[in-house]
Amino acid sequence: MNESSSYSYSLAELASRIDALVKGDPDYRIDGIATLQTATADKLSFLANPAYGRYLESTEAGAVLLTPKAAEQFSGNALVLANPYLGYATLSHLFDPCPRGQVGIHDSAVVHPSACIDSTAAIGARVVIEAGAQVAAGVRLDAGVVVGADSVVGEQTHLFPNVVVYHGVTIGKRCIIHSGAVIGGDGFGLAPGPGGWHKIAQIGGVLIGDDVEIGSNTSIDRGALDNTEIRAGAKLDNLIQIAHNVVIGEGTAIASCVGISGSTKIGKGCIIAGQAGFAGHLSIADNVQIMGQGTVTKSITEPGVYSSGAGAVMPVREWRKQAVRFRQLDNMAKRLKQLENNQT
Incomplete structure (x- = not known):
């Protein structure tokens, strides 16, 4: 089956999904999305960054997502709406080639008899589900996923291959966790004493809210006593370290290679750029933005944009x-x- 037969929509159908107006032929059919520079006549494109406006005149796209102002200067088919980038984000899922999971439990999966698996879940090859775990309706666990004892995976959540969920972790609905992520490993809890370091048992868990996305190879440690929390709508990139008892607020977005030390609490609606680092036991207000490589060593009580360090590249x-x-x-x-x- 080729792409056009798998994904083909009229402009009227696409417009109805994003509350856009059709400029041009509402019956024109689209079978994919591409950039303004590479799109062909069967593809939809979008203009979100004014810097790419120079490509609008020469694009071969069959239709373009445009603001009302930009649409006035465009002679081709267009879907007109206030936020073309959000429209693109919504419509992109119609053309997503990611394979769908097959409902049922693969023959090679290992499921403890006391685990509760909804009949609509898709459990892939070599998945391990331990005692007392709960897997809800529409969940997809890809090959090699481990769900530890007494952990819960909420409805419509998708764990990509080789995600490891330790014991006592709760994951909400519609979450996406990418390959290699480790949820609920021990926090770095050690007490100095005679003979060296003495490990502290990490007896808390991890609570992940609804609609959270966690990138590849990100580690979220379990709490020492209370839980580590990733609240609803938070988005975490690849290669992030979140230590024990950290709380990430609703809708906060964190870019790659960020490290957050134990018991730091980050508010809702924050944006944290790549390679930022946080000391422990801090409190960060709502709607704070930390620039790339920012080093946060004290609490931030007011919303705003913060930076540190000298990020300029210069000859040696x-x-x-x-x-x-x-x-x-x-x-x-x-x-x-x-x-x-x-x-x-």
């Missing part, structure tokens, strides 16, 4: 000069203070 010879000057700052400050004192 120039960087070495700057490094020398940085080491001289303390001495320069003392000399300046002495001059000010002498003047008074």
Whole structure:
């Protein structure tokens, strides 16, 4: 079966899904989505970033998602709406080639007799579901997934291959967890004493709300006493470390390679850019944005945009000069203070 026969929609059908107006032929058929530069006559495209407006005149797309203002300057078919990027996000799922899971339990899966598996769940090859676990309606567990004892996977949630969910974890509805993620491993709890470090048992769990997405190879540690929490609608990129007893607020988005130390609480609606790092036991207000490589060492009580460090890339010879000057700052400050004192 070719792509066009699998995914084919009229502009009228697409418009109805995103509350858009059709400019042009409502019966024109679309079988995919592409960029303005690469789209062909059977593809839908979109203009969300004004920087790409220069491609609008030459695009070969069969139709384009446009704002009302941009549509005035376009002679081809268009779906007109206030937010073309959101329209693209919604319609992209119609053309998603990701294979669908097959309902039922694969012959090679290992399911404990006390686990509860809904009849509509799709359990893939070599999945392991341990004692007391619950897998709800419409769940998809791809090959190699492990669901630990007494853990819960909510309705319509999809765990991609080789996700590991430890014991005592609760995952909400419609979540997406990508390959290699580890949910509920031990937090880094150690007490110094005679003879070295002594491990602290991590007896809390992990609570993940509805509509959360977790990227590949992200680790979310279980709580030491209380639970680690990822609240509804949060979006986590790949390669993120979330330590024990961290709380991530509703709708917060975190980019790749962020590290969050234990017991830090991040508010709702925050945006955290790549490689940011958080010390432990902090409180971050709602609607805070942390720029890339930001180092957060104290609590933030007011919404806003915060950054730290020197992110500028420069030739190594120039960087070495700057490094020398940085080491001289303390001495320069003392000399300046002495001059000010002498003047008074």
